[in-house]
Structures are given as structure tokens and as C-alpha cells.
Amino acid sequence: MTGKLVLENLKHRPMRSLLSILLIGVPVTLILCLVGLSHGMIADSQRRARGSGADIVVRGSNARSVTSQSGAALPEKFLDYFAKRPHVAVVMGVVSHSAELPLIVNGVDLDQFNRMSGGLHYLQGGPFRNSDDIILDRYYAEQTKKRVGDSIEVMNRTWRVCGIVEGGKLSHILVPLKVLQNLDSANGNLSQIYIKLDDPANTQAVIGQLKQSLPGYPIWSMEELATQLQETVNSQGLHAFILVIMGIGVVIGFAVVCLSMYMAVLQRTREIGILKSLGGSKGFILRIILTEALLLGAGGTALGILMSFGARYVIETFQPASFQMEIVFSWWLRALAITLVAAILGALYPGLTAARHDPIEALAYE
Amino acid sequence: MNSGPIIQVRGLRKIYRVGKVDVPALRGVDLDVPAGEFLSIVGPSGSGKSTLFHVIGGLTPPTSGSVVVDGRDLAAMTDAARTRLRKRTVAFVFQKFNLLPNLTARDNIAVARYIAGMDSKPDPAFDEILRLLGIGSRLDHKPSALSGGEQQRVAIARAVVNHPAIVLADEPTGNLDTENSKAVLEVLRDLNQRLGQTILMITHNPEAAAYGHRTVHMRDGRIVE
Numbered sequence: 001m002t003g004k005l006v007l008e009n010l011k012h013r014p015m016r017s018l019l020s021i022l023l024i025g026v027p028v029t030l031i032l033c034l035v036g037l038s039h040g041m042i043a044d045s046q047r048r049a050r051g052s053g054a055d056i057v058v059r060g061s062n063a064r065s066v067t068s069q070s071g072a073a074l075p076e077k078f079l080d081y082f083a084k085r086p087h088v089a090v091v092m093g094v095v096s097h098s099a100e101l102p103l104i105v106n107g108v109d110l111d112q113f114n115r116m117s118g119g120l121h122y123l124q125g126g127p128f129r130n131s132d133d134i135i136l137d138r139y140y141a142e143q144t145k146k147r148v149g150d151s152i153e154v155m156n157r158t159w160r161v162c163g164i165v166e167g168g169k170l171s172h173i174l175v176p177l178k179v180l181q182n183l184d185s186a187n188g189n190l191s192q193i194y195i196k197l198d199d200p201a202n203t204q205a206v207i208g209q210l211k212q213s214l215p216g217y218p219i220w221s222m223e224e225l226a227t228q229l230q231e232t233v234n235s236q237g238l239h240a241f242i243l244v245i246m247g248i249g250v251v252i253g254f255a256v257v258c259l260s261m262y263m264a265v266l267q268r269t270r271e272i273g274i275l276k277s278l279g280g281s282k283g284f285i286l287r288i289i290l291t292e293a294l295l296l297g298a299g300g301t302a303l304g305i306l307m308s309f310g311a312r313y314v315i316e317t318f319q320p321a322s323f324q325m326e327i328v329f330s331w332w333l334r335a336l337a338i339t340l341v342a343a344i345l346g347a348l349y350p351g352l353t354a355a356r357h358d359p360i361e362a363l364a365y366e
Numbered sequence: 367m368n369s370g371p372i373i374q375v376r377g378l379r380k381i382y383r384v385g386k387v388d389v390p391a392l393r394g395v396d397l398d399v400p401a402g403e404f405l406s407i408v409g410p411s412g413s414g415k416s417t418l419f420h421v422i423g424g425l426t427p428p429t430s431g432s433v434v435v436d437g438r439d440l441a442a443m444t445d446a447a448r449t450r451l452r453k454r455t456v457a458f459v460f461q462k463f464n465l466l467p468n469l470t471a472r473d474n475i476a477v478a479r480y481i482a483g484m485d486s487k488p489d490p491a492f493d494e495i496l497r498l499l500g501i502g503s504r505l506d507h508k509p510s511a512l513s514g515g516e517q518q519r520v521a522i523a524r525a526v527v528n529h530p531a532i533v534l535a536d537e538p539t540g541n542l543d544t545e546n547s548k549a550v551l552e553v554l555r556d557l558n559q560r561l562g563q564t565i566l567m568i569t570h571n572p573e574a575a576a577y578g579h580r581t582v583h584m585r586d587g588r589i590v591e
């Protein structure tokens with residue numbers, strides 16, 4: 001019966017109900033998008049790192065964290081040194097350069113890259129032939145609507161698309177290693193060295209040896225790189241940022257519910273008086289108001305979830321290379337909890353106001 | 367009519383405080399109503415009739431005096447206890463019907479049962495009452511689709527659904543034309559005669575008052591005869 005009362009009330013003012021739900025839904029979408037983007041983008045980086053085929057990655061000693069891509073600080077001669085170490089099958093030097101955020105261009109030697117990753121799968125075109133050649137993966141090609149033969153602006157320079165490849169290997173954008181070294185005035189230097197072993201089981205042993213001979217250089221297995229990525233992204237304030245957005249969500253939800261329910265209570269003094277004249281207690285009145293607020297909160301969460309699917313569709317359609325968004329189910333419950341808490345807090349004052357209404361005044365003939 | 371009055375009012379005073387002014391609405395009311403009586407209350411506007419009902423129905427506490435309803439003294443009761451009284455002991459019928467506008471007639475009645483905690487029990491006696499009221503075919507309409515007379519009959523059905531000891535009807539025909547007034551008054555008389563329902567009815571209309579067994583007159587917050 002409470003449910004029916006509440007539903008009829010919500011239906012009676014559809015505009016007010018829908019607006020409240022929309023306003024609650026927006027911060028829910030924001031939270032879900034943020035979380036979904038961080039999950040999606042980390043997963044994409046990890047997938048591409050693993051797709052390189054390497055077991056170990058070595059970075060320049062001044063590279064403090066995995067996401068700092070500037071500075072090619074590894075001497076190229078390390079390649080030969082690593083190649084001669086026991087268990088090392090393939091080595092590959094890579095130069096990284098930030099393109100439009102958050103994209104990174106990798107300069108690679110295709111021979112090394114093919115040996116390490118098992119080869120690129122060309123959907124269109126083929127390998128580099130000229131110094132202004134660029135290879136895009138299909139996501140970046142889709143995002144920029146480029147085909148083989150088209151020219152493209154990357155890093156303030158015009159390139160010609162020579163090939164479009166299946167994604168998931170190292171980077172969305174590849175250029176010849178030498179060209180990028182030139183551009184960065186980093187001749188003879190590398191940003192990372194990827195190492196593939198004869199058997200992945202030897203990874204920790206080889207890392208141990210390398211760390212001894214190259215103290216100060218960050219050396220990670222690809223698994224460690226994956227967790228490092230996650231930790232770095234989290235420690236770089238994303239967590240705090242999500243918390244802030246969650247706080248904003250709570251405040252908005254609280255304010256929307258408070259306003260909406262307060263208005264509803266003012267409009268319904270008579271109905272509330274009637275319920276009291278029938279013996280409805282303060283607790284009963286409060287329960288009705290809280291139930292209505294909870295429904296608004298739940299509706300807002302549901303709409304927010306729906307809109308996060310919409311956001312993902314838009315991202316996948318227009319920015320598939322730059323951004324990846326995952327639907328993170330575990331956050332649906334959290335978002336619901338956040339909005340329900342906000343809704344209860346927001347409904348408390350209107351609800352108590354309603355519960356305290358004097359039924360005689362409410363029923364007085366106007 | 368069985369032993370002892372179901373309502374016993376002694377020296378009842380009710381003073382409303384409006385801003386800094388005391389408004390005496392009841393200035394010493396004594397009244398006995400035996401169970402099963404249909405009592406009419408008449409008197410000029412502002413004489414305290416509605417206030418008397420509000421006190422008996424527990425909507426507001428008495429300022430002084432004693433009000434014993436169905437054996438319980440309202441003066442000694444908490445707000446919450448007086449609210450509980452309205453679930454099954456005292457029911458109101460208002461001039462303005464006061465149905466919940468968003469609910470159908472059926473649901474309006476169901477809400478009263480729900481609040482009283484009676485909603486799970488089947489009630490064959492109530493079907494009889496619905497027949498008596500002649501609203502059986504109108505139950506799935508919302509109040510806005512019902513005539514005034516129908517709305518008031520739904521309100522009466524809602525009032526008696528929990529079999530209260532007392533029905534307080536405050537000008538139940540004040541908003542109705544002659545024909546509908548007559549129908550509502552006859553329903554009240556039927557409820558009283560067939561079920562022994564105790565009814566107190568405020569009215570301005572002497573013809574309506576004549577439906578009661580007895581009429582008391584109020585003036586300036588007192589019962590004058």
C-alpha cells in the first residue's frame with residue numbers, strides 16, 4: 001500500500017519526478033564514466049603492453065614512473081648488451097613520444113617488432129617505406145577516419161599513412177624508430193627496451209641479473225608493469241578525483257531530493273493531513289516520504305547507468321583509440337548506495353516537516 | 367444501546383493560541399453520548415463544533431477538562447496514542463470529502479485499512495456496507511471522476527471500513543445538493559440503524575439534524591441545550 005501511495009504520487013507529477021531522476025542520474029553517469037574510463041584505459045594499456053610479446057621492459061633511469069614517457073634515456077648500445085644475456089631471445093628498442101593526450105606514438109624498428117610480437121596484421125597497406133610513413137591501428141584510423149595513402153597530422157608534423165593494422169600491440173600509432181629519434185634529438189637513445197625470453201618462466205631470474213648489472217634502471221616484468229600502471233594511475237590523484245566526484249554526486253543528489261521532496265510535501269499538506277486523520281503516525285508519514293525519495297534515488301541510479309552505456313557508445317564511436325570505457329558492474333552497487341544515502345539525507349528534513357504537520361491546519365477548509 | 371456513554375466530555379476547554387492572542391474555542395463543554403446514538407450538533411459558525419470533533423478525534427489535545435472516548439481519557443494520552451485512536455476507534459467524515467486525489471476510491475478505502483493494520487483480513491461485513499452505500503460500481507474511479515455525493519459516500523465507506531466505535535461527520539452534506547444530501551443522510555441513518563454505528567454529525571441544516579435521535583446546540587464554545 002505504501003508503494004502504491006508513493007507510485008501514484010510520483011505519477012501525479014511526472015515532470016517533477018523525471019527531472020529529479022535526471023538530475024540524480026547525471027552525477028551517477030559521471031562517476032560511472034570516470035571509473036569506466038580509468039578501468040578501460042588501464043586495461044587497454046595493459047593489453048597493448050602484453051601484445052608486444054615481450055616478457056621484460058627496461059626504462060630509462062630518469063623515468064620515475066611508467067606513465068612518464070618523455071626522455072629517451074637508454075643508450076641504444078644496451079640492446080646488444082641485453083641480446084647477449086642468457087635466455088634473451090629478442091630485444092626491441094622503442095622511443096615514446098606523447099601525441100594528443102592521452103595518446104602515445106612509438107618509434108619502432110619493424111624487424112625487431114615483428115620478431116618480438118609475431119608480426120603486425122595489416123588490414124590495409126604495409127610496412128614503412130619512407131621517413132614520413134606512419135602506421136595506425138584500426139582504432140586510431142577509425143577515430144581519425146584515415147585510410148592508407150591519406151596524410152595525417154601527428155606531433156605537429158604531416159605523415160602519410162602507409163598501413164593500418166589490427167590493434168592491441170604496443171601503441172595505437174607507430175612510426176620508424178630512426179625518424180622519431182631524429183625528431184626528439186635522441187639519436188642513439190631509447191625510451192624503453194623490451195626483452196623477449198626463450199621461456200617466460202625465466203623472467204624473474206633474468207630480471208634479477210639485470211637489476212644487479214644495471215642498478216637504478218626500472219626493470220619490470222610485463223605483469224609488474226600492468227600492476228604498476230594501475231597503481232600509478234591511482235596514485236596520480238585519480239582516486240582522489242573520483243572521490244571528489246562522488247562527493248559532488250552526494251551533494252547534488254541530496255540537494256535535488258531535498259528540494260523535490262520539500263516541494264512535494266508543501267503541495268501535499270492536505271494529503272498528509274488526510275493520512276493523519278486516518279490514524280497515520282509520524283513514522284508512517286516519514287516512511288512514505290523516504291520511500292518516495294529512495295525511489296527517486298533508485299530511478300536516478302538506473303538512468304545514470306543507462307546514460308553510462310550511452311557515454312560508452314559515444315566514446316567507442318568517436319574516440320576508440322584515445323579513450324576506452326568499461327562498464328564496471330561493481331560500481332553500479334556503489335553508485336546506488338551513494339544515491340540512496342543522498343536521497344535519505346535529502347528527504348529527512350522534508351519528511352520530518354511533513355510528519356510534524358498539524359493535521360487540523362492541513363484539513364482546514366480553504 | 368449498551369451500558370455507559372461511549373463519549374463522556376466534562377468541563378472541556380480548548381484554547382488556541384494564535385500569535386500572542388488566546389482564542390477560546392471551547393469554554394466548558396459537558397457531553398455524554400451513549401453507544402449507538404446518532405447525535406446531531408448544530409450551532410452558528412465559530413461556535414466550536416469542529417473543535418469539539420477535533421478534540422474527540424484526538425487531532426488536538428484538550429486544554430483542560432476530561433474527554434473519555436471508549437473508556438480512555440484523551441487528556442492523559444500522548445500524541446501518538448491519540449493518533450492510534452483514529453485507526454479503529456474514531457473516524458472522520460469531512461465536508462470537503464478529503465479523499466486522496468491520486469488514488470481510486472477502492473485504494474482510498476484500502477489506505478484506511480492499511481493504516482489501521484487491517485488490510486490482510488477479509489471483511490464480508492464491509493461488502494454489505496458497500497452495497498448499502500451504492501458505490502460498488504464506482505470503486506475504480508479516482509475522486510475527480512466521482513460526483514460530490516459519490517465522493518462523500520466513498521469517504522463514509524473509508525470511515526467505517528475499520529468498524530470504528532464512533533464516526534464524527536463534520537457537515538457531511540455541506541457541499542452537496544439536496545438530492546445527494548438526502549442520499550448521504552440516509553446512508554448515515556442506515557449505518558446507525560443496521561449496524562448500531564455511533565454517529566455524531568455537525569450540520570447547519572435543521573432538516574439534516576432531524577435525521578439524528580437528538581440534537582444539541584452549541585454557542586460560543588458551550589453546549590446551550
Ligand SMILES: Nc1ncnc2c1ncn2[C@@H]1O[C@H](COP(=O)(O)OP(=O)(O)O)[C@@H](O)[C@H]1O
Pocket residue numbers: 360361382383384389390391409410411412413414415416417418
Ligand atoms: N486551528 C485553529 N487555530 C486557531 N483558532 C482556531 C483553530 N480552529 C478553530 N479556531 C477558532 O476556534 C473557534 C471555533 O472554531 P470551530 O471549532 O471551527 O467552529 P465551528 O466549527 O463551530 O464553525 C473559532 O473562533 C475559530 O476561529
Ligand SMILES: [Mg+2]
Pocket residue numbers: 415416417536
Ligand atoms: Mg466547523
